[in-house]
Amino acid sequence: DAGVTQSxxxxxxxxxxxxxxxxxxxxxxxxxxWYQQVLGQGPQFIFQYYEKxxxxxxxxxxxFSARQFPNYSxxxxxxxxxxxxxxxxxxxxxxxxxxxxxxxxxxxxxxxx
Amino acid sequence: xxxxTQMEGPVTLSEEAFLTINCTYTATGYPSLFWxxxxxxxxxxxxxxxxxxxxxxxxxxFEATYRKETTSFHxxxxxxxxxxxxxxxxxxxxxxxxxxxxxxxxxxxxxxxVNP
Numbered sequence: 716d717a718g719v720t721q722s723x724x725x726x727x728x729x730x731x732x733x734x735x736x737x738x739x740x741x742x743x744x745x746x747x748x749w750y751q752q753v754l755g756q757g758p759q760f761i762f763q764y765y766e767k768x769x770x771x772x773x774x775x776x777x778x779f780s781a782r783q784f785p786n787y788s789x790x791x792x793x794x795x796x797x798x799x800x801x802x803x804x805x806x807x808x809x810x811x812x813x814x815x816x817x818x819x820x821x822x823x824x825x826x827x828x
Numbered sequence: 829x830x831x832x833t834q835m836e837g838p839v840t841l842s843e844e845a846f847l848t849i850n851c852t853y854t855a856t857g858y859p860s861l862f863w864x865x866x867x868x869x870x871x872x873x874x875x876x877x878x879x880x881x882x883x884x885x886x887x888x889x890f891e892a893t894y895r896k897e898t899t900s901f902h903x904x905x906x907x908x909x910x911x912x913x914x915x916x917x918x919x920x921x922x923x924x925x926x927x928x929x930x931x932x933x934x935x936x937x938x939x940x941x942v943n944p
Contacts, residue, residue, distance in 0.1 A: 719871075727939040748931070757832075757917050757934030758872070770929040806870055807932075815860040815879070815921040815930045 717742065719808050719820035727826045728796050736791040736823045740808030746770075747789040748817060750805040751783060758805055764789055765812040793825075801827045830855045834918045834935035841908055841942050849903040849938050851892075851918035859922040861885075861894050861901040862932070866915045875916070877905075908942045915939050 720739045728734050740747050746765040747750045750758035763771035763785035787808075793800055803824050807817035835850040853861065860879045864872040876885030881896035890905045901918060918935040 721871075746929075750932070755936075757919075757936050758932070760931045760933070763929050763931060765929065771924055771931055773931070803871075807872075809930070812929050816862075816874065816877060817921070817932060818874060819864070820902075821871040 719806055719818055720822040721804075721806050721823050723823060724821070725824045725826075727784075727828065729828050730796055730798060732796050732827075733792065733794050734796060734825060736804050736806075737788065737827070738791070738806030738808075738820060739788045740806075741818055743790075744808035744810050745787055746809045746812050746814070747783055747787065748807045748809070749789070749791045750807065750819075751775070752803040752805055752822070754802070759792070763812075770812055796827045798827050801825060830859070830933040831919060831924055832918050832920055832933055834916075835938050836936070838939040838941060841940070843910055843944050844907045845942075847903070847905040847908045847919075847940070848917055849854060849916055849940070851901045851903065851935060853901065853918075853920050855899075855920055855922050855933075857922055858918040861892070862919045862921065863890070863892055863901070863903050864873050864917045864934075866917065866937070868914070872917065889907035908940070910942050910944055913942045914938055932941075 747761040749761040752758040760773040764783045803822040806820045863875040876887040878885040878894035915937045
């Protein structure tokens with residue numbers, strides 16, 4: 716069975732631009748979460764979505780937004796990119812909102828110049 | 829808020845050596861505990877988990893026991909291999925304050941290098 720997939724693998728943007736990252740969860744999983752991993756640190760929680768609704772949000776500015784589609788895939792959008800947004804963005808899926816175990820995709824490496 | 833503190837690395841071992849990576853946590857309620865592993869250039873892979881006190885998670889020769897009295901979840905392996913070289917993350921999963929969803933809180937990670 717396919718795991719969590721993310722696209723693109725790598726992305727290079729300049730300051731002030733906008734970026735959209737995409738995620739497809741494991742088949743049958745209804746909840747998607749997004750994490751930011753800065754080099755040398757552990758992942759930090761950004762959002763969790765379930766049934767197309769935002770169910771949790773971490774301490775990130777409003778430049779970060781996300782949505783979930785009827786097929787449970789998800790997009791993470793970041794506006795007005797800053798150098799500090801350079802990171803590995805990880806998507807994780809879980810079976811239900813009440814499931815404590817999350818499975819991660821390979822990530823999208825975003826570099827902001 | 830919830831937090832995870834894990835042993836700072838890097839840790840360098842010879843093949844077949846014994847491994848311990850310490851992890852302690854702070855959380856309200858009763859979190860589930862996890863170890864994830866990240867190989868170079870890849871995402872996180874779930875290594876093992878434990879959901880309640882005294883549970884032992886195990887996988888691929890790695891073990892960790894949920895110790896509520898010491899709020900710890902130390903990772904151990906009796907004999908490491910070169911292929912175990914990676915970054916290891918301890919994490920907890922707990923319901924948010926509204927009780928509506930789980931989120932993972934991670935430690936900073938420990939880089940393990942195993943030499944032949």
